[in-house]
Amino acid sequence: MDLLRFLPLMLEGAWVTAQITALALLLALVMGFTAALMRLSRYRLLRGVATVYVEVFRGTSALVQLFWMFYVLPHFGVNIDPFMVGWVALGLNIGAYGAEVIRGAIQAVPKGQYEATIAVNMTRWQAMYRVIIPQAIPNMIPPWGNLSIELLKATSLVSLITIADLTFRARQLNDRTFETVEIFTLVLLMYLAMALVITAGMRLLEHYTSRGLGRGGI
Amino acid sequence: MLKTIENSAAVTQAADQNQSTPPMVRFDKVTKRFGDLVVLNALDLDVAPNERVAIIGPSGSGKSTLLRLLMTLETPNEGVIYVEGEPLNMMPRNGKLVPADERHIRRVRQRIGMVFQHFHLFPHMSALGNVIEAPIHVLGLSRQEAVTRGEELLEMVGLVDKRDQRPSQLSGGQQQRVAIARSLAMRPDIMLFDEVTSALDPELVGEVLSTIRRIGEEHNITMLIVTHEMGFAKEFADRVCFFDEGKICEQGPAKELLTNPQNPRTQRFLQAVLG
Amino acid sequence: MNIWDWEFAWRIMPLLLDAVVITVYATVLGFAFAAVFGLVLALMRRSHRPWISLPTVAFVEFVRSTPLLVQIYFLYFVLPEFGVLMPAIVAGILGLGLHFSTYCSEVYRAGLDGVPRGQWEAAVSLNMSRYRTYRDIVIPQAIPPVVPALGNYLVGMIKETPLLSSIAVVEVMQQAKIIGSETFRYIEPITLVGAFFLVVSLVAMMGIRRTEAWLRQKVLGSH
Structure with missing residues (x-):
């Protein structure tokens, strides 16, 4: 079967896709939390910077951001390798969406919880990371699950800046062979499989965190 | 027993x-x-x-x-x-x-017709619209016939002057009377x-x-x-x-x-x- | 060489604006397709016949879980194998439409689920058919509340149109790349493209928020 001939290259591509997804997700989490907390800050400057970040990265297209970093940054003498451009651009993009998810989840924590932290004289910072964020996390997980799927799908864009991910391999094999139907079907199924893994992982995480909260609440 | x-x-x-x-x-x-x-x-x-x-x-x-x-x-x-x-x-x-x-x-x-506890009027239609909807589309009446029948029934329940009002503009009792007219319109x-x-x-x-x-x-x-x-x-x-x-x-x-x-x-x- | 050349930016503007027409064209047609087919999918998913609803669920989940870019390739490279030949722009619009129809179908689903059960029961008591009930009673009530959510996906779609550059449709992103490769200046064209999308999304978001406020007021005002 010809499919077996394709498989090694495709698996190589899938591994690149998985790496970019993981690295970008980490960056998105960091950016998301940072921007969300900045947007909830008392300081106007911090709020302003975070708002500009969120609006710019949500408002311009992911592919435009990717191309900008790929084609324009070298113009300023900044030379990063395409792989890093790939995960950084996607991480920044998803991070902007994630910031809104995190902000929403934090704001959804009942007001009484804030008031209770003031009553026990916690600092704002203590209140945030000891009381508010732990309660907000279970609410964040389902939307972050969706964002992770969006990220996985968006990683296919890195094939357009010469990175040999799964989509890149599909086009490469398609140009070399005439097995178009088999190649693209297989690639779609491999993406589906990765998406299912992410969904399953998020379910587990959701189960684990909400159980933890329930126990803490008793 | x-x-x-x-x-x-x-x-x-x-x-x-x-x-x-x-x-x-x-x-x-x-x-x-x-x-x-x-x-x-x-x-x-x-x-x-x-x-x-x-x-x-x-x-x-x-x-x-x-x-x-x-x-x-x-x-x-x-x-x-x-x-x-x-x-x-x-x-x-x-x-x-x-x-x-x-x-x-x-x-x-x-x-069979039915009138409900919570009226269940169609909120996006006027009182008359509620009454003529099914006669037109289920019984196959012409619009003219349905409107005549609908106005008669709204008259009977005392709401003919509210024919163009939406359910949300009517009191509960008025809504229920429209619902009764709507049901009766199907004879x-x-x-x-x-x-x-x-x-x-x-x-x-x-x-x-x-x-x-x-x-x-x-x-x-x-x-x-x-x-x-x-x-x-x-x-x-x-x-x-x-x-x-x-x-x-x-x-x-x-x-x-x-x-x-x-x-x-x-x-x-x-x-x-x-x- | 200065970092930003206003004169160059000004010179390439007409070229980019010409390409914006293609971007808008693809978005409008793609979204029209998504909005209509999404409703069809949502209704099929609610069918009482499992041989209709189950494949619909599988289709929606599959399309939503796989990259739009690969789907566009699939339509562009695979369909010709079966004798379906189409210009790149058509494959692109179809890809955008299919992909977003699955998102729209979830939006409609929420809208349809939001119509109270009593509305169905009233329709039964008037002996209305299922088709008539959907057409005159349920769908007219299901759609207005979800218009803002559909609007979000319209904005989402316009930001995905640059993907059509991958199959050589000369929409605004592809035009920017062409300009870049011919002049060796990328900063102006790509930044302008980014600015275009930013302005479109910010304006659209404002419109959506207005619509939301208007809908909320309409609901509140009705009590």
């Missing part, structure tokens, strides 16, 4: 003096369960043409389920419901009764009233009850009325059925049963309701 069933059979026969015409509605050993909960337990009930039956009983006794089964909003687990001798939830095929298909149900259901032979005044503010109950009285005077319609208004039941209904735990516990002519109940459970219920 045995005595109750005999009792109901006796009443049924009394109501069904003319044996050649089938009852307008017949429940034949109808059972309805929700999971493990038996809501109606092998219920038998006959309603004669043009008879007005009030159904009373504590909440959860299965009285609304009775109406919902007849309206085909629920399907019985066992038993057959007949509308003037014709099975509703079942249909004959090769000499046997099989579960009815959508076509059969729609044909038989055509004769049903059987009308079901499911606690139609329970969601209304007390001062609005009267207008809805007098509308029902007026239908009773002007139309020949068989009526099944689930209600908590005992005074209304006493003067309007021909017969009262007291439901408890999925069964008809006691039934009889309205004035008799409500003034002089025999069954201790009926007595207790009426005492609690009438205070």
Whole structure:
């Protein structure tokens, strides 16, 4: 079967896709939390910077951001390798969406919880990371699950800046062979499989965190 | 329990003096369960043409389920419901009764109308729009005919000046009267009233009850009325059925049963309701 | 060489604006397709016949879980194998439409689920058919509340149109790349493209928020 001939290259591509997804997700989490907390800050400057970040990265297209970093940054003498451009651009993009998810989840924590932290004289910072964020996390997980799927799908864009991910391999094999139907079907199924893994992982995480909260609440 | 069933059979026969015409509605050993909960337990009930039956009983006794089964909003687990001798939830095929298909149900259901506790008017249509929607699209009336019929009915329920108002601009009592007009516009032979005044503010109950009285005077319609208004039941209904735990516990002519109940459970219920 | 050349930016503007027409064209047609087919999918998913609803669920989940870029390739490279030949722009619009129809179908689903049960029961009591009930009673009530959510996906779609550059449709992103490769200046064209999308999304978001406020007021005002 010809499919077996394709498989090694495709698996190589899938591994690149998985790496970019993981690295970008980490960056998105960091950016998301940072921007969300900045947007909830008392300081106007911090709020302003975070708002500009969120609006710019949500408002311009992911592919435009990717191309900008790929084609324009070298113009300023900044030379990063395409792989890093790939995960950084996607991480920044998803991070902007994630910031809104995190902000929403934090704001959804009942007001009484804030008031209770003031009553026990916690600092704002203590209140945030000891009381508010732990309660907000279970609410964040389902939307972050969706964002992770969006990220996985968006990683296919890195094939357009010469990175040999799964989509890149599909086009490469398609140009070399005439097995178009088999190649693209297989690639779609491999993406589906990765998406299912992410969904399953998020379910587990959701189960684990909400159980933890329930126990803490008793 | 045995005595109750005999009792109901006796009443049924009394109501069904003319044996050649089938009852307008017949429940034949109808059972309805929700999971493990038996809501109606092998219920038998006959309603004669043009008879007005009030159904009373504590909440959860299965009285609304009775109406919902007849309206085909629920399907019985066992038993057959007949509308003037014709099975509703079942249909004959090769000499046997099989579960009815959508076509059969729609044909038989055509004769039944229902008014709900919470009105369920269509919020995106005017009062007149609510009334003419089904006559046009289900009965196939022309718009002109439907509007004429709709205006007559709105006139009857005293709301012709509100014809262009949306339901949200009407009071609860007005909404319920539009709902009654909407149901009447289909010219049903059987009308079901499911606690139609329970969601209304007390001062609005009267207008809805007098509308029902007026239908009773002007139309020949068989009526099944689930209600908590005992005074209304006493003067309007021909017969009262007291439901408890999925069964008809006691039934009889309205004035008799409500003034002089025999069954201790009926007595207790009426005492609690009438205070 | 200065970092930003206003004169160059000004010079390439007409070229980019010409390409914006293609971007808008693809978005409008793609979204029209998504909005209509999404409703069809939502209704199929609610069908009582499992041989209709189950494949619909599988289709929606599959399309939502796989990259739009690969789907566009699939339409562009695979369909010709079966004798279906189409210009790149058509494959692109079809890809956008199919992909977003699955998102729209979830939006409609929420809208349809939001119509109270009593509305269905009233329709049954008037002996209306299922088709008539959907057409006159349920769909007219299900759609207005979800218009803002659909609007979000319209904005989402316009930001995905640059993907059509991958099959050589000369929409605004592809035009920017062409300009870049011919002049060796990428900063102006790509930044302008980014600014275009930013302005479009910010304006659209404002419009969506207005619509939301209007809908909320309409609901509140009706009580």
